[in-house]
Amino acid sequence: MNKLKTTNKPDDSEVYCTTREAADMLHVSLRTVQLWVEAGVLRAWKTDGGHRRLPLSSVKELIQERMGKGNIAPAPVVESARENFSVLVLEDDEDMLKLYRLTMAAWQMPIQLTFVSSVFEALVVIGRCPPDLLITDLRISGVDGFEIIKLLRNDPVLRSLNIVAVTGMGAEEIEERGGLSSEITVFTKPVSFDQLQGYVKACLAHRLLVDRQKNET
Structure with missing residues (x-):
């Protein structure tokens, strides 16, 4: 590119x-x-x-x-739309993306889930309405996970976006690729959906606390 x-x-x-x-x-x-x-x-x-x-x-x-000739940008797959905490999942492995959909849709949490299989689609979603949380693989065809994370962290509007990187890479290999900043949460493959659910619950609790503080002031 x-x-x-x-x-x-x-x-x-x-x-x-x-x-x-x-x-x-x-x-x-x-x-x-x-x-x-x-x-x-x-x-x-x-x-x-x-x-x-x-x-x-x-x-x-x-x-x-x-x-495609005459077509508009591809529409993302939105599985649920409850309240306003939005989660964008970027995964180019079709089977893994299906697993994300099936597992996360069953969580019954007040979140909006959007699933995309390419960085191109992810940038469409982020450009239209930035999510509260991005879950991305680090190995993606084209512009990989490292590059999209760097892009978002260098953007003054998007640098505070919560990001979870899911990868089969070890710590040494991640460092060889330039490393990830300390605020990026890394989950190793195969991903523990219990841990991922706990992380999302923590994000929701933090959002609730911030909203409560805003209301009190």
Whole structure:
């Protein structure tokens, strides 16, 4: 994947558009386009004033190759929608994703569950409405879990997002890949759903405490 092109001199043979125009063409939010650019899904360059400009060819390629001709961005699979604590699960192994769906849907907790199988889909969801918790594998085709975590931690709006990394990697291998910051919770595969459920319950308890404190003030 090509990363963000930051040259101040665009190709004169190209037609460029703004991020807002790209968002309108792709039928996604402006935030989604910005995330796609940072992840390298869309090519872009920056003007002297710091504004992004996207080659129209890059936008058209995304429409044709990643969404299918005439189709809108893929809709995520939402299993439940109770109250407003949202959990996004990113897993590219189909069998594992099915296990997540079956197990987590049975928890009967006040959470909204969204399941996606690619970083592309995850960035659509995050761009439209950031979740309260992201559960992601570290080995994912294309832009892997390490890169999406780095992307989110470098974003001023999304850096406080709760993240759980699920992986079969050992601590040494994780360090060789650059490591993970201390606030990232790591669960080893095969994942313990009892532990994962306990983590989500702790997040819910923290949310309740914060809401209570807000009401008291």
